[in-house]
Amino acid sequence: NAGVTQTPKFQVLKTGQSMTLQCAQDMNHEYMSWYRQDPGMGLRLIHYSVGAGITDQGEVPNGYNVSRSTTEDFPLRLLSAAPSQTSVYFCASTLGQGATEAFFGQGTRLTVV
Amino acid sequence: GENVEQHPSTLSVQEGDSAVIKCTYSDSASNYFPWYKQELGKGPQLIIDIRSNVGEKKDQRIAVTLNKTAKHFSLHITETQPEDSAVYFCAAGDTGNQFYFGTGTSLTVIP
Numbered sequence: 325n326a327g328v329t330q331t332p333k334f335q336v337l338k339t340g341q342s343m344t345l346q347c348a349q350d351m352n353h354e355y356m357s358w359y360r361q362d363p364g365m366g367l368r369l370i371h372y373s374v375g376a377g378i379t380d381q382g383e384v385p386n387g388y389n390v391s392r393s394t395t396e397d398f399p400l401r402l403l404s405a406a407p408s409q410t411s412v413y414f415c416a417s418t419l420g421q422g423a424t425e426a427f428f429g430q431g432t433r434l435t436v437v
Numbered sequence: 438g439e440n441v442e443q444h445p446s447t448l449s450v451q452e453g454d455s456a457v458i459k460c461t462y463s464d465s466a467s468n469y470f471p472w473y474k475q476e477l478g479k480g481p482q483l484i485i486d487i488r489s490n491v492g493e494k495k496d497q498r499i500a501v502t503l504n505k506t507a508k509h510f511s512l513h514i515t516e517t518q519p520e521d522s523a524v525y526f527c528a529a530g531d532t533g534n535q536f537y538f539g540t541g542t543s544l545t546v547i548p
Contacts, residue, residue: 328480359538366443366526366538367481382535383438414480424469426536428480 326350330415330429337405337436345400345432347415353427354420356398357382358390360411361431367414373398374421405436439464441529443539450517451547458542460527461509467529470503470510471536475524484525485512517546 331346349356357372369382373392387409389401398417402409412433416426440463450456462470468489473481487494487501487510494501498517503510510529514521524543530536 357535364446364540366441366540367536368538369535372535383537416480424471424486425483426471428473428482430478430480 328415328417328427328429330413330432332432333430334433335435337402337434339405339407339436341405342401342403343405345402345413345415345434347398347400347429348396349398349415349417349427350396351417351419351427352395353417354395355418356392357416357418357426358388358398358400359414359416360384360409361414362411370400370413402434405434407436410434410436439467439529439537441527441537441539443527443542445542446540447543447545449545449547452517452519454517456512456514456517456521456544456546458512458525458527458544459509460511460529460539461507462529462537463508464529465505465508467531467537469529469531470501471528472501472512473526473528473538475526475541477523481526514544517544519546519548522546 328349358370359367371390373379415429418426443460471486474484475481500513524541527539528536
């Protein structure tokens with residue numbers, strides 16, 4: 325099993341560009357989440373999904389869209405990148421209701437210039 | 438929503454000494470408190486967790502304590518080793534879904 329796979333690992337965008345960060349898990353986990361990690365601020369929840377076809381907002385959802393068409397994939401879309409979205413993004417998955425351990429991907433380091 | 442505070446932000450200890458990291462939370466409805474270790478260039482990895490119906494949990498050199506009344510929980514690492522050097526995050530929330538993370542503690546173990 326590969327676990328949680330994120331692509332790309334690094335990305336540089338210009339202000340106003342759009343892009344999609346990919347996240348895939350092969351553990352048949354129901355729950356998937358996106359976090360951003362900024363210096364001195366820990367990890368903050370952007371969006372999450374409790375199953376295919378179901379998504380909801382976290383703490384910092386503005387500027388990001390998600391969809392969950394399959395159990396395996398949970399892409400994060402930046403529609404119009406802004407310098408404030410420069411961050412390291414982590415995708416995580418959890419088995420499901422009542423489960424505990426969240427498995428994180430390796431992260432995507434995004435720079436918006 | 439939940440607010441998790443974590444201290445200290447940096448911690449240096451001599452190899453073999455103990456390290457303690459403390460967190461407080463605000464939402465009395467939180468019932469699950471995991472600790473994650475993040476090594477450079479990697480995603481966080483769960484090292485230990487505790488539920489609200491338990492006061493203490495140990496796993497070899499690592500222990501976590503929880504005081505529900507005071508709304509604080511702590512990570513204790515004994516006999517520290519250089520490979521313990523990493524960033525540690527506490528979190529609070531409910532199981533499986535939404536976690537609120539502390540701001541992290543960068544631990545350095547000096548050989």
